[in-house]
Amino acid sequence: MRILVTGGCGYIGSATARLLERHGFEVFVVDDFSEGHRGAWKGAVEEFDLRDATKVQDFANRESFDGIIHFAARAYIAESVVQPLRYWHANLVPVIHLCEAFPQVPFVFSSTCATYGEPDVELLSEKLTPQPVNPYGATKLAAERVLQDRAAADQGDFVALRYFNAAGAEAEAGYGEHHDPEPHIIPRAILSAMGLLNEPMSVFGMDWPTPDGTCVRDYIHIEDLADAHVRALQYLFDGGTPISLNLGTGKGHSVLEVLQAVEAATGKSIVWHAAPRRPGDPARLVADPALAKQVLGWTATRSELSAIVDSAVRWHAASPQGYLS
Ligand SMILES: NC(=O)c1ccc[n+]([C@@H]2O[C@H](COP(=O)([O-])OP(=O)(O)OC[C@H]3O[C@@H](n4cnc5c(N)ncnc54)[C@H](O)[C@@H]3O)[C@@H](O)[C@H]2O)c1
Structure with a gap:
């Protein structure tokens, strides 16, 4: 199985790429090195910016994949408040480009607890209606919606993993x-x-x-996060239906x-x-974190x-x- 890992030279993406390889997957990373490091991933990598639709389509014309795990994004809440448009470009546009270039390919998406906003409850469950209070969370929730609409149109299934603090x-x-x-x-x-x-x-x-x-x-170790991504991919390969899941302790x-x-x-x-x-x-x-345990058999x-x-x-x-x- 050949997996595209976007942002695979970043912090969580590289941990997941390494674990996928240990599980026998062939991993291909795309990263623009706006944040990532070459030392974080020693395998196949191509450098380009996923906001560039032509580059994404050229890449898709040359390479095919059984699954996509999409980490590439900007992820700083305070920065998103003062540079909202930068976040809409960085976090939504690549999702649309990847969905257009790779129809039907199962998609695991890096989402976030920032989608929830600040509901007045002890533990955040997926049953809550997300109401993000910053642009970062809003862009990630919008990307989940793109993936829901793609799935509803039978153009490919997804799992959105809402990490707490990696x-x-x-x-x-x-x-x-x-x-x-x-x-x-x-x-x-x-x-x-x-x-x-x-x-x-x-x-x-x-x-x-x-x-x-x-x-x-809620602080969650990157090796536990990586494990959840491998399980999410397997869940989709086994015919799992689209879902958003919390990853926290x-x-x-x-x-x-x-x-x-x-x-x-x-x-x-x-x-x-x-x-x-x-x-x-x-x-x-x-x-x-109960739903991720129920659906993926995952716990921190x-x-x-x-x-x-x-x-x-x-x-x-x-x-x-x-x-x-
Ligand atoms: N770190 C956390 O606590 C946390 C929590 C919740 C969700 N997330 C999400 O997890 C994902 C990974 O986070 P991280 O902490 O590893 O971040 P990171 O910045 O270390 O990794 C992101 C990688 O994506 C690359 N990238 C960014 N924009 C790109 C683009 N347009 N084209 C190609 N490559 C691009 C960067 O160079 C970097 O290597 C992000 O989507 C983030 O929103 C992170």
Whole structure:
């Protein structure tokens, strides 16, 4: 089976590409390297921007696939609030191009908990009506709708995987999270503890309606995410019907708890300051992961925050400059 992995030189895409290969799939990556790293994926790769319809169609004229896993996107909520049109181009247009160029090919889509908005419930379930509160979540929800309409017209089935906060590393294998600048809390906190961040960390809002006043998120290890993608592909190959599924642990951790976990794992202090709330940030995003278990037989196997943080710390210790080390 030959699988196209878009964004396969990025953080989650490369973890999935590597796992697919270990499962015996032939993997072909497309990436424009706007964020990705050549060191993250050693197999077949072609460089182009999926926003370019002609390039996508030329590629489809040359290559055929049994399945597509589409990771390529921009994924920063705060940036999406100030550059919404950039997000509509980056996150919706490639989905349309891929659907046009590869009719009938089963499609696994990187969606997000940001589609939900901020419903006032402990655990977010797929039964809720998504009401995104930032452009990033809105673009991902719109892409899910494109895939629903494609499936309804018998043009190909899909699974949309709504990840909560991807985290952790495959430290022993030499793979981890490297964005420049790094916006995500765990790697930023580790870089801060290692003295590699040139500014104090900002904690955005200390007055949220949460136990310690900081935002609560559900952190999910990239190897668990990768496993869910392989299962989603198999589900589609076995005739599974289109569906959107949460990928999370069901446990929430506050920003301050994450900083404490990084301090415990590194034995170093983090310098941080309280900053105003960021527009577009919901207070609490924690998954109800029951449906993914029921449909894919998937559960998070690394659900302790300390284990997730430890793996990231080991990667940063071994590769302080990320893939440039
Ligand atoms: N990281 C998270 O916590 C998280 C949570 C929920 C959903 N997601 C989704 O998961 C996916 C992967 O996230 P990530 O953290 O690995 O991001 P990433 O930035 O590390 O990876 C994205 C990859 O896509 C490539 N890319 C982006 N736009 C492209 C384009 N137009 N054409 C070709 N390649 C392009 C980038 O170069 C990069 O290698 C994204 O769709 C994101 O929205 C991520």
